[in-house]
Amino acid sequence: MKHLADIRNDYTKGSLNRDDLDLNPFKQFNKWMKEAIDAQCNEPTAVTLATVDExxxxNCRIVLLKDVCDDGFVFFTNYNSTKGQEMRHKANAALNFFWPELERQVRVRGTIEKVSSHKSDAYFQSRPRESQLGAWASNQSEPLESKAELLSNYSELEQKYQDKKIPRPDHWGGYIVKAYSIEFWQGRSNRMHDRFQYVQKAEKWEINQLAP
Structure with a gap:
């Protein structure tokens, strides 16, 4: 096997200058997200969510971004999961998007809170029926005796809700990471990367260039 220390790539696909940036970081993010989707990046909405326990x-894991609002980033999960418990304990979180096909990443730091029950209901009803059943069947992060236990839960729920609308579980819904810092990173040759950080100051965003 090749030595891990010998694996390296030179980043040459783009550059990022201050004049390229929108004054609003969410508009800048949406621009980059569109470009990631247009470039057919693998799982462009996948994002690492970092939290802390008691x-x-x-702790970190991958979740899927489902919306970008005027002040934050929205995803959905089980409120009783490990991440749900951690976010209940400490309402701070960080996100990291990485699009290797474009040699770009976006880092977000912020506070976190639940979205409205109306928004959670609306998104839940937009999901495939199989995913709705999965939200009921899985006690996320809890130990399983076997996979058969999970499949049995799912099968019972299929029968229970056959030909019926599936309601959103009380233990499942959305969170929004309300950002106070958003950094855009563009890989450059010789590790001379371009980094710009938006920091919220009162009601304005200050943009600082950072050393790579």
């Missing part, structure tokens, strides 16, 4: 040990 002893301040960090």
């Amino acid at each position: 002893v301040n040990m960090p």
